Amino acid sequence: METLSENRCFGGVQGVYRHRSNITGCDMTFGLFLPPQAARGPVPLLWYLSGLTCTHENAMTKAHAQSHAAAAGMAVVFPDTSPRGEGVADDPAYDLGQGAGFYVNATQDPWAPHFRMWDYIAIELPRVLMANFALDDSRQAITGHSMGGHGALTLAMRNPGRFASVSAFAPIANPTASDWGRKQFTAYLGADQAAWAAHDATLLMRETGFRGPVLIDQGSQDQFLDLLRPEALAEAMTARRQPGTFRMQEGYDHSYFFVASFIGDHIGFHAQALAE
Amino acid sequence: METLSENRCFGGVQGVYRHRSNITGCDMTFGLFLPPQAARGPVPLLWYLSGLTCTHENAMTKAHAQSHAAAAGMAVVFPDTSPRGEGVADDPAYDLGQGAGFYVNATQDPWAPHFRMWDYIAIELPRVLMANFALDDSRQAITGHSMGGHGALTLAMRNPGRFASVSAFAPIANPTASDWGRKQFTAYLGADQAAWAAHDATLLMRETGFRGPVLIDQGSQDQFLDLLRPEALAEAMTARRQPGTFRMQEGYDHSYFFVASFIGDHIGFHAQALAE
Numbered sequence: 001m002e003t004l005s006e007n008r009c010f011g012g013v014q015g016v017y018r019h020r021s022n023i024t025g026c027d028m029t030f031g032l033f034l035p036p037q038a039a040r041g042p043v044p045l046l047w048y049l050s051g052l053t054c055t056h057e058n059a060m061t062k063a064h065a066q067s068h069a070a071a072a073g074m075a076v077v078f079p080d081t082s083p084r085g086e087g088v089a090d091d092p093a094y095d096l097g098q099g100a101g102f103y104v105n106a107t108q109d110p111w112a113p114h115f116r117m118w119d120y121i122a123i124e125l126p127r128v129l130m131a132n133f134a135l136d137d138s139r140q141a142i143t144g145h146s147m148g149g150h151g152a153l154t155l156a157m158r159n160p161g162r163f164a165s166v167s168a169f170a171p172i173a174n175p176t177a178s179d180w181g182r183k184q185f186t187a188y189l190g191a192d193q194a195a196w197a198a199h200d201a202t203l204l205m206r207e208t209g210f211r212g213p214v215l216i217d218q219g220s221q222d223q224f225l226d227l228l229r230p231e232a233l234a235e236a237m238t239a240r241r242q243p244g245t246f247r248m249q250e251g252y253d254h255s256y257f258f259v260a261s262f263i264g265d266h267i268g269f270h271a272q273a274l275a276e
Numbered sequence: 277m278e279t280l281s282e283n284r285c286f287g288g289v290q291g292v293y294r295h296r297s298n299i300t301g302c303d304m305t306f307g308l309f310l311p312p313q314a315a316r317g318p319v320p321l322l323w324y325l326s327g328l329t330c331t332h333e334n335a336m337t338k339a340h341a342q343s344h345a346a347a348a349g350m351a352v353v354f355p356d357t358s359p360r361g362e363g364v365a366d367d368p369a370y371d372l373g374q375g376a377g378f379y380v381n382a383t384q385d386p387w388a389p390h391f392r393m394w395d396y397i398a399i400e401l402p403r404v405l406m407a408n409f410a411l412d413d414s415r416q417a418i419t420g421h422s423m424g425g426h427g428a429l430t431l432a433m434r435n436p437g438r439f440a441s442v443s444a445f446a447p448i449a450n451p452t453a454s455d456w457g458r459k460q461f462t463a464y465l466g467a468d469q470a471a472w473a474a475h476d477a478t479l480l481m482r483e484t485g486f487r488g489p490v491l492i493d494q495g496s497q498d499q500f501l502d503l504l505r506p507e508a509l510a511e512a513m514t515a516r517r518q519p520g521t522f523r524m525q526e527g528y529d530h531s532y533f534f535v536a537s538f539i540g541d542h543i544g545f546h547a548q549a550l551a552e
Contacts, residue, residue: 008497009533061532064340067540221284256337257285264343 001132004029010070011036014060017132023116023124024083030125031060031078034133035070044139044274045129046076046267047163049121049155051146052180053099056080059145062256068267074274075135079125081147083114096184102175103151104199106188115188122155141270145169145259146228147180149216153201153233157210165273167215167266169259170222173233174202180227202229205236214244215269217262219252277408280305286346287312290336293408299392299400300359306401307336307354310409311346320415320550321405322352322543323439325397325431327422328456329375332356335421338532344543350550351411355401357423359390371456372463378451379427380475382464391464398431417546421445421535422504423456425492429477429509433486441549443491443542445535446498449509450478456503478505481512490520491545493538495528 004016012035021028037043046069050059059065060078069076082101089110091097101117130137142163144152149171156166175181176196189195197203214237218230234246252258280292288311297304313319322345326335335341336354345352358377365386367373373387382391406413418439420428425447432442451457452472465471473479490513494506510522528534 007529007531007533008495008527008537010537014533062337064343064536066533066536067340219284251284253283255283257283257290257342260340260342261284261286 001128009033010066012038012066012070014066016056019128021083021120021124023120025114026083026085026088028083028120028125029056029080031056032129032133033060033066033069033076035073035075037073038075038134042134042136044074044141045135046074046270047121047140047142047144047152048076048078049103049142049144049148049151050078050081051144051148052081053094054081055099058256059259062260063263064260065263065267068264072267072271074267074271075133077125077129079121082117088114095180096187100147100184102147102184102188102199103154104185104188107195108188108190111188118155121151122159139164139274141165141274143167143169143266143270144171146224146254147172150175150201154199154204157201157204157208158198160211163212164276165213165215165270166210167269169217169262170219170224170228170230170254171201171216171233172228174200174229176200176203177232178227178229180224202232202236205233205240205242209240209242212243213269213273214242215266216244216246217266218246218248219254219258220248220250221252222254224254277404285309286342288314288342288346290342292332295404297359297396297400299396300390302359302361302364302390304359304396304401305332305356307332308405308409309336309342309345309352311349311351313349314351314410318410318412320350320417321411322350322546323397323416323418323428324352324354325379325418325420325424325427326354326357327420327424328357329370330357330424331375334532335535338536339539340536341539341543344540348543348547350543350547351409353401353405355397358393364390372460376423376460378423378460378464378475379430380461380464383471384464384466387464394431397427398435415440415550417441417550419443419445419542419546420447422530423448426451426477430475430480433477433480433484434474436487439488440552441489441491441546442486443545445493445538445542446495446500446504446506446530447477447492447509448504450476450505452476452479453508454503454505456500478508478512481509481516481518485516485518488519489545489549490518491542492520492522493542494522494524495530495534496524496526497528498530500530
């Protein structure tokens with residue numbers, strides 16, 4: 001693992017690291033904020049999964065998470081959203097290929113060799129983090145924005161016991177019924193829609209739900225409401241009696257200004273769940 | 277004036293606007309955060325001047341100012357750092373020309389026609405802001421980072437009564453004695469160093485000081501300490517008995533992670549000064 005940068009930040013360290021991934025078959029870069037408390041022993045870890053077109057860097061600089069994480073004594077990891085580099089397949093569209101991994105293991109060409117973001121986030125990156133930093137494997141939570149909210153919700157529901165709590169900002173909530181989903185699942189997973197259900201937060205909520213608290217924030221002026229389909233997830237959460245909160249935030253859009261406005265609430269929510 | 281974007285943020289609005297500047301002779305873009313309180317009447321205004329290579333956008337997304345400004349009921353304006361566009365002179369170096377206006381009125385060719393950032397910030401942009409937004413002309417404060425810290429300190433000292441308080445993050449503190457200053461002042465103002473003194477915070481501090489409180493934060497691991505020369509300003513502040521605080525922050529560097537870590541302190545400092 002290589003250190004690309006480390007900056008002191010709110011008494012802790014905002015680092016950027018690169019490592020060779022066996023799962024994606026390329027170098028992967030991630031950001032990690034370690035709060036001051038990490039100097040004294042392992043701290044809980046919040047996963048922040050980012051949205052379409054993002055790298056590890058966007059949320060790290062724009063989500064304003066570090067002040068709250070430092071106050072809560074919580075680390076935050078900012079993974080990349082896809083494999084990258086020469087020899088890695090790509091597509092000219094912003095919503096397919098590099099920057100748009102959708103947190104699945106691709107089974108179709110040309111994506112299958114590298115696009116294995118599900119296993120990367122669920123299996124490999126946790127091992128890299130736990131082996132190299134003062135993090136408490138038993139205290140993890142997960143959040144994400146847009147495509148990353150989709151990833152956070154699906155990873156949380158399909159890895160029961162791993163995450164104490166899950167939250168999302170404007171998640172892609174029902175991708176099997178949206179152009180943000182159907183296009184990518186067809187490309188990555190193939191035309192057989194049976195393989196898609198495991199990657200749809202609304203369908204998973206209907207099937208299994210989440211063993212722990214859920215917090216969803218959605219802006220009422222989000223320019224992508226038709227693609228996100230938050231109403232499907234809200235219906236599924238309520239029908240299931242899923243413990244949790246779904247908040248429609250008046251006037252907010254899809255930007256990081258929305259995320260930054262409520263990241264403090266989310267970190268407080270996760271800190272409470274991790275303390276229980 | 278044209279609205280380029282408006283995003284709801286911490287209950288207020290983070291806007292980006294463009295207007296034709298008579299002073300710089302080109303279109304100028306600025307960011308403005310209006311807190312929720314602006315919906316009920318004029319609010320105080322904090323100027324945030326940015327550093328080399330920045331546009332209006334860097335601090336607006338990376339400084340994490342909005343949460344604190346919303347809590348304090350304070351607007352924050354993020355001006356650009358130079359004139360821009362076709363027909364505006366430029367230089368291949370990152371520290372001269374577009375993105376590097378140094379907050380002076382250039383008198384030398386090829387810079388003189390457009391590079392008039394002093395008058396733009398001191399005269400024209402205030403008028404544009406007061407005419408278009410719910411801002412209280414009588415309650416203003418100013419801060420900045422690096423080249424913007426230089427701008428904040430020099431504008432504050434040379435416009436007595438305009439700003440209730442001034443602060444800076446890692447300012448270019450003594451440009452007449454630094455390669456971040458001598459090169460640019462020679463280009464913009466000419467070889468006669470008599471014209472430079474009015475744009476050197478350390479020299480101004482020795483001559484006049486500031487009528488109000490001053491707060492300076494400087495990272496001890498700043499990679500540009502030799503160019504910033506903070507020791508000259510600290511000496512001048514102390515020798516003058518300038519009311520204020522100079523903080524050497526252990527381990528912090530020159531990045532926005534440093535700025536974000538302390539912007540809450542700065543906004544609190546200005547809010548207190550503006551309340552008195």
